[in-house]
Amino acid sequence: MDAIAELKRGRESYANSAWSEAFESLSSADRAAPLGAEDLELLARAAYMLGRDDDYLSGLERAHRIHLDAGEVASAARCAVWVGHNLLFRGERGRANGWFSRGQRMLESIAADCVERGYLLIPVWLEQMGAGNYEAAHGTAAEAAGIAERFGDRDLLCLARDDQGCALVKQGRVRRLVTDEQVARAGSSGPPGTRGAVRALLLARFGPAIRRLEWDSVTFGSNGREVRLQLDEITGPLVRRVEHLVREAPDLESLFAAMKGGHA
Secondary structure, three states: OOHHHHHHHHHHHHHHHOOOHHHHHHHHHHHHHOOOHHHHHHHHHHHHHHHHHHHHHHHHHHHHHHHHHOOHHHHHHHHHHHHHHHHHHHHHHHHHHHHHHHHHHHHHHHOOOOOOOHHOHHHHHHHHHHHHHHHHHHHHHHHHHHHHHHHHHHHHHHHHHHHHHHHHHOOOOOOOOOOHHHHHHHHHOOOOOOOOHHHHHHHHHHHHHHEOOOOEEEEEEEEOOEEEEHHHHOOOOOOHHHHHHHOOOHHHHHHHHHHHOOOO
């Protein structure tokens, strides 16, 4: 086995969103020689997109430890946030809060300003949204968006802006926040496993059939009727499954049938 070739193949597959090939190649390279923290994060994300949650957590935990041993506190804290985020949506709130607290303590130990401080606001606004405190959630997400813009982090910006929009919709303050053209330009910035990624996939695959595009929904025109897909109902592990359906559906009608049939 050529570990270097497998590693290169795994990185290329990841860049092309070929999740199965990325997971297999990066796993093979890892067996030949333990991966570094950055490549372990790629392996973890590929595992996540394949529904391999245990492999996802294992990869992130290993990356977390390697970052920490190397004195890369901010990167270790970011891994802690994603571990906690995954555990939270698996219903393991206690373990999730432990990881969030760990990440917070790490950042409190360093003086440097960093984008990871914005990532640690994610569990804060999720808790606020869950409690129905949408105004506070909007403010927290706006703070995170400001941090993301300052550091040029598109993933955090997409997450924060998306939940800002959801918070406003939940308050009944607004329905349509941006134009179709603006969303289309920003659509590719959605990181895997988020509503932003689902929106981007829908735009890429079925853009011409979209009649209305809002933060909480997408309305399609198909066979002389309108069909509305509620994005705000797609949360947690369901996001990944819907991403898979959007990629694999041969046409809109097949996608609608899969969603209506509860296969998501």
